[in-house]
Amino acid sequence: MAVDSFAGKLAVVTGGGSGMGRELVRQLAAQGCSAAACDLNAEAVAVTAATSWAAAPPGVRVTGHACDVSDEAQVLRFREELLEQHARDHVDLVFSNAGIGGGGSFVKDSRDDWERTFAVDWWGVYYCARVFLPLLIASGDGVLVNTSSVNGFWATLGPGMPHTAYSTAKFAVKGFSEALIEDLRTNAPQVRVAVVMPGHVGTDILANSLRAHGLPELEQMSDAQVADVIPPAAQAALIRAGMLPEGASPGDLRRMLARANADFRDKAPLSAAAAATVILDGVRSGAWRILVGEDARKVDAAVRAHPEAAYDYAELRRMVAGTAAAKTPGQQPAQPG
Numbered sequence: 001m002a003v004d005s006f007a008g009k010l011a012v013v014t015g016g017g018s019g020m021g022r023e024l025v026r027q028l029a030a031q032g033c034s035a036a037a038c039d040l041n042a043e044a045v046a047v048t049a050a051t052s053w054a055a056a057p058p059g060v061r062v063t064g065h066a067c068d069v070s071d072e073a074q075v076l077r078f079r080e081e082l083l084e085q086h087a088r089d090h091v092d093l094v095f096s097n098a099g100i101g102g103g104g105s106f107v108k109d110s111r112d113d114w115e116r117t118f119a120v121d122w123w124g125v126y127y128c129a130r131v132f133l134p135l136l137i138a139s140g141d142g143v144l145v146n147t148s149s150v151n152g153f154w155a156t157l158g159p160g161m162p163h164t165a166y167s168t169a170k171f172a173v174k175g176f177s178e179a180l181i182e183d184l185r186t187n188a189p190q191v192r193v194a195v196v197m198p199g200h201v202g203t204d205i206l207a208n209s210l211r212a213h214g215l216p217e218l219e220q221m222s223d224a225q226v227a228d229v230i231p232p233a234a235q236a237a238l239i240r241a242g243m244l245p246e247g248a249s250p251g252d253l254r255r256m257l258a259r260a261n262a263d264f265r266d267k268a269p270l271s272a273a274a275a276a277t278v279i280l281d282g283v284r285s286g287a288w289r290i291l292v293g294e295d296a297r298k299v300d301a302a303v304r305a306h307p308e309a310a311y312d313y314a315e316l317r318r319m320v321a322g323t324a325a326a327k328t329p330g331q332q333p334a335q336p337g
């Protein structure tokens, strides 16, 4: 069912301190929708709330909350805080957007990193659905919007760059959301679900993910920590792609990481603000499947047409091409996406 307007509604946005989450909050507020945003980074989400609220039309309220979505007790506390601060007994929209990368290799990476990524990207979405579904039902016209990724249907970043924890979680988010379509239709028709699958969107997700895994800022990282972030197989792939010099030093790796984060943010085909507009337009149109970006649409079409070729990078590149302008899958630096 399409939504005419978000005005007068209350939206919950997780991961509202940065990137697409911050832009969702800004745009919703500008359109007259109150919002409760949460983030692991309390300072960042406070900035989102203050700036979005200041620019919003009268009657809109925007609140920021500290919450780790991978901890159900914190999600429950977030729910209580926002109901009290917004003086409501229901919410109309839930954007389960918070996410991090990491735990790329099931074989080589630490179990802690793998499980931390999976906990945020899957359990965070699951807990938010559990906690907020009754409030969406109470709205009488609720929408649950879960963010997956191109890695929810294509489980790699390319040659030498496995992406197992993130992809596993994002496949789960997509499967869960699709399974909810019939469940909600049958058992809670007051609510619909949409799954968002962005391609490359310009955000600070790389730096934020490192922080979320407990690593210090880049300049403070030890050589061993930097080498852990870009393991040997990824280094080899980056050397082949001409993005790292042969025999790269820890200094080279540090510079490469800083450049990769800046390039990922600044050279993306789509900004976070443009992506948020696509997401909100999709929700407004009543779509359940929201692909964000031309790259996401092309990879989606290619892996649907030729699933067996999905991990044959040369073949996939040929299928995605004809599209010289598109970023070729498999040539991106080691980023979540």
Ligand SMILES: NC(=O)c1ccc[n+]([C@@H]2O[C@H](COP(=O)([O-])OP(=O)(O)OC[C@H]3O[C@@H](n4cnc5c(N)ncnc54)[C@H](O)[C@@H]3O)[C@@H](O)[C@H]2O)c1
Pocket: 014, 015, 016, 017, 018, 019, 020, 021, 038, 039, 040, 041, 044, 067, 068, 069, 070, 097, 098, 099, 100, 120, 124, 147, 148, 149, 150, 197, 198, 199, 200, 201, 202, 203, 204, 205, 206, 208, 209, 212, 272, 336, 337
């Ligand atoms: N940027 C891309 O290219 C891209 C592509 C596909 C999917 N996505 C997905 O889009 C969503 C938004 O990503 P983004 O690129 O805007 O990233 P971002 O890093 O700019 O924003 C994500 C926010 O989530 C917060 N966060 C991290 N862990 C959290 C936790 N446990 N609890 C609460 N908040 C937490 C971070 O602090 C950050 O503010 C994520 O789910 C990501 O996986 C991003």
